[in-house]
Amino acid sequence: MKFGKFIKSILTSIVLITILGSSSLYAKEGNARKGKYLFRKYCRECHTDGATGDRAGKALSPIDKTQAEWDKIFKSYKSLACADQWDKRKAKDIKDIYAHLWGHAFDSPSPAKCE
């Protein structure tokens, strides 16, 4: 069971690393529309104003980072405090979330704040 999870997380990382080689392609692959919903569901619980608990993080919206910064985060998410949360997500979900964040980043053609 534990081993399976471990393998899955490694696979996720491999998938991410492979695809992030060409980030805009990756953005096109992910479903940005769904990503917005998934981001809110999985990330915003902690990444929001007034979040409480030991996991409370900084409020985050796509506009808070440039596309390059989002690339970096997705490439090296393992070093994030919430890496375990990332590992729980399906690779497709992460793709979708990435597509949303990258597609509406600070320097994107359509920067967006997540309400």
Add this chain to the structure above:
Amino acid sequence: MRKDNKKEISRRRFLKVSASAAATASVAGNTQILYALTTKGSAKSTGVQSNIEKKFSLCDMCFNKCGLIARVEDGIVKKLDPNPKVLKSRGMLCARGNAGIQRVYDPDRLKYPLLRKGARGEGKWQRLSWDQALDLAAEKLEKIGGEYTRCGTLFMAGSDMQSKFVHRFAEAYGSYNIISHESNCLVSRNRAFLDTYGEMPIPDVLNSKYIIMPGSNRFEALVTPDSIDLMSAIRKECKLVVIDPRYTKTAAMAHEWYAIKPGTDMAFLLALMHVMIDEKIYNTDFVKNKTNGFAELTQHVKKYSPRWAEKECQIPAAAIARMARELAAAAPAAMVYPGRRTSDYTDSTQIRRANAIVNALLGNWDQPGGFVVAQKIHLGNIPFEPDFYEDNPDDRVDVNRSPMMFDTEGAYKHARDAVIEGNPYPIKAFFTYKTNPMQTGANRQKTIEMINRLDFMLSIDIMMSDTAWMADLVLPAASYLERMDPYATQQGVSTGPCLVTRDPVIKPMFESKSALWIVRELARRLDLGMHFDFTMKQFKEAQIKKHPEAVKAIKKDGVYHQKSKVYGRYDGKPFKTLSKKVELFSKRYADAELDPMPVYKRPKKIPSGRFQLVVGRSAAITQGSTTNNKLLRELVSENELWLHPDSAEKLGIRNGDRVLVSSVVGKQKIRARLTREIRKDTVYMDTGFGVLSKGLTSVFGSGACIAELLEDRFDYISGNMAMHETLVSVRKI
């Protein structure tokens, strides 16, 4: 006896107020404010007189949201006065603001939910209870969501402090087809400035020494604080040049006016660049350190000499060259004003790119008298985590029709076409809140065609607008003086950002309800109640949690001003663009196979006997939302066709004659106003008349509808409606 008693109270109040008068003395130049700003309810008088209260609110007669103080006597609003403490509105209220009373007490107000009984637009309605109306709406939305996915409903909310709840409802419901009014207005300007500077700046008109206004009419299309600041500026030492095919009131006040040939603004702007670069009078430091692509621009504008431009735009070459020099000499306290409504030409974004680039050459970014960075006061939110509907289509319905449409605004033109075509997927429901595309979206027949494709249309509004008139279900909204609204940030430009809000001045009339109440009730019926599990009061508390000082200030003054640096905010900071610099050359455009620098395209020739129809504003009209207002109708009771006397003579038209105006999309009858205030090849009429709705009893039957005549071209980059691309013929009836 009674009179004396009143005087006594008045004198006491006067003494009280004199003491605080000094604090407000410097609001807007020579504003002289004698009276105090009483907090809610504290101005109650005693004895047998009526119970007078003064309450803060914000105007809603256009998008500006100017600060106001409502005088309420025995629960009735008697007068709206400006709130001088709201620095953004500079202590003023315009004619529309003063006529706000009539909006609240208009006998034509929607009073209870109405269900369409006859054919669309026939005007047969049945009164429903709120429960019946909401049950019906929920049932329809559920059904259409099931058959056509949740994206099968298109949402459109106008500029309103509660529109965010309509958007929230749309997202909770599961549709990402949300469009705003802005693609009938200003998205091309925002597009151009975002792509040049990384954000949309605000112009510091007050401190400017030289302003060129191409196509903007700030003394009629009022924007606070710009309109007021413009007068303050030109009465000091600022020179104002107006470039407009019409002799607007702004042109009347200007030092110079050039009746430019419509659609050639870019030629003028490119020639300004040409002169500045050719004579090396641009801001060399700024250009060297903060911009990207100057070498390419230098090459690019070589061919765009003033002599060339004169032939295109009919502004004398010498005047263009002189203006370039005068602008540069006054820089950085100089600007080419960015304007607001830019829904004009098919290359509208590129025209505004040219505008943005001239300003970059002046180096006026982040400088007094130039462009100021808009500042947000960060507000909290009540987050929500709605479900994603897996059967939803991949993207918005209006995608892939313009390469750089703003996802957050959408494009009305494209969405409407998509609904009509059923492509890429069918849209069967339309949900509108306080927006009136029947009047503001070019080509009214197409809007009607779109609506005729729907299974269900719901409109929430204060009045039976033309858009509500077409709906299946009409829900009465509370007006701005009757409801509690969230907090919002305003930009006072030189006075910095501020926070404002609305608290109810009076109770909602009839059965009208706030948008939040309506969408919450709908959400409950759709099992989405958890996303609206809060009251407005709770929402506001979440917003303002980090600003307890703001709550106090707003209670006392009706506004909270945040002390912050206005200029020099970018010192040492990169621009929010791909190159981290001001993009004279846009790599993003190059990558998208768009012109990386604005390339002039000559507008089509106006054949003799035809006229170019242009859109504009009157200070007494906010499109269709104010033309039914009886107070304002005393100023403008119907629109007229502005026609040059020489052109009229050829057509045998005299002043006041009824004429038929025809374009390829429609025909309208209107009275001619012969005037030299317009070019011979151009005609103009106000927006907001020629209504179809018999629910607007005052304005019904007067004037012509410009939306019926305008062709629905679009700006190819942003998808903004392009409303100045229409040629019309005019003949006497």
Add this chain to the structure above:
Amino acid sequence: MQKKYAIVIDTLNCIDCKACLIACKVENKVPEGFWRNWIKPNAIGNALKTQYQPGQCMQCDDPSCVAACPVDATFKGKGGLVVIDQEKCIGCGNCVTACPYEARYRHPEKSVVDKCDFCAHRLAAGEEPACVETCPTKTRILGNLNDPDSKVNQLLKRNEYVRITNPLINTQPNIYYKKETDLLHWPKEPTLPGGIHMSPQFWKTKT
């Protein structure tokens, strides 16, 4: 000392937005089709306008309207304001045609005459007249001429101003216009209803 109200108008500030017209109409419940104040463009017909001149009852010091009233219903009152006692007014209309500025109208329902009183009720409450306060560009400035430090006196000291009068009969108005103001001679000669002209002496209230 008694107050004497005056308005100083910087015509060049007016953008013809008509906020003052609607503010006045709401504040004073002026009936549909009638106005207590106005804005006059400096050109008519096809000529291009460059200026807009706001105005209202000038609270004249030698008011021809007062001279014309047969029942003393209109008179110089507190603050130097020309007031109408609507209880006394018989609605004969003498004062309406007597005013060179056409600042008066007969109220269609009340059948008494009405005009601008600088929002006397607001002044009494320590507020500015509605038209003065609401103006986006603060074209009108109100103040007390009997107070040497008042804003109007300071403006009058600092700049040159003109008064707009009928060339035949100077009623000594208390609205001062910046000297760049065009269109100075538009006031008409006072008459009695029916276009009856009287000798200049008839319109004098002062000897």
